[in-house]
Ligand SMILES: O=C(O)CCC(=O)C(=O)O
């Protein structure tokens with residue numbers, strides 16, 4: 489049975505977190521972990537035939553206890569389920585190689601348990617996709633500190649707080665919150681040296697409840713332009729801003745709001761909008777749930793129900809730095825077919 493356990497988690501700096509069930513935790517019993525690991529070991533490399541591998545992962549994960557499996561499926565399919573779920577005690581690779589200092593992928597990783605955990609869980613939520621401007625279109629993203637990017641608002645950073653954001657996708661339609669992933673799966677292969685890197689999630693339901701009504705109304709107005717992700721502006725625009733059309737940051741029904749924030753900068757169009765934006769980051773910090781990810785732990789993140797952030801930590805670039813793997817997951821590939829590349833039906837511009 490799952491409980492809304494908060495003991496291994498930190499709360500944000502404030503005291504305004506309402507008691508809603510926007511965070512959940514799943515603990516795998518040891519025998520379930522071991523059976524999953526044994527099943528995944530039979531699949532091998534996922535990248536030679538990804539659709540065959542996804543099918544095999546589904547068969548392996550179908551062996552989870554019904555209650556646990558349903559909780560993961562419900563996370564992906566229902567509007568009223570938590571925005572974030574931490575899964576504990578997943579199988580890990582027997583001998584993890586060095587953390588790649590160039591941000592990955594590792595050329596010497598010879599077992600694929602982590603990839604199986606990541607892609608198998610992703611397949612329970614939807615379909616993993618690649619984006620050509622993010623990690624060269626790969627389906628498995630390595631999230632590793634990179635010295636050249638240590639102070640950037642990207643997943644290469646470590647020395648600066650990565651502000652509350654959604655993972656968005658630059659799109660010529662002018663909206664960056666349409667073709668972006670519905671879910672992120674974040675899997676920890678190696679913690680940071682000091683074990684202090686925190687990953688935080690603020691649910692838009694909690695955020696909305698904690699905001700003053702007038703500030704919420706401003707955030708629900710199309711007074712904000714999102715800057716494209718740092719990976720896009722770096723590669724395609726020499727780090728110049730590439731702004732979206734004006735959008736609201738919070739939208740949809742009051743009961744089930746959607747939130748979007750770009751990590752690489754939001755341009756507020758009025759001074760009132762700027763004040764609301766500043767307040768929004770503070771409120772996210774106050775209502776957020778956080779975890780110091782450890783090997784064998786995975787965070788399922790709904791990229792529409794809430795926003796996530798990462799604390800600072802110290803990278804040493806010594807092969808033992810923090811190493812996460814991440815997927816971008818779409819519930820439905822049909823709606824983003826206008827962006828598909830000729831090379832792969834899972835990779836989009
Ligand atoms: O490093 C983390 O914990 C999260 C980084 C992040 O925002 C991401 O990978 O999308």
Ligand SMILES: [Fe+2]
Nearest residue numbers: 653654655796
């Ligand atoms: Fe992110």
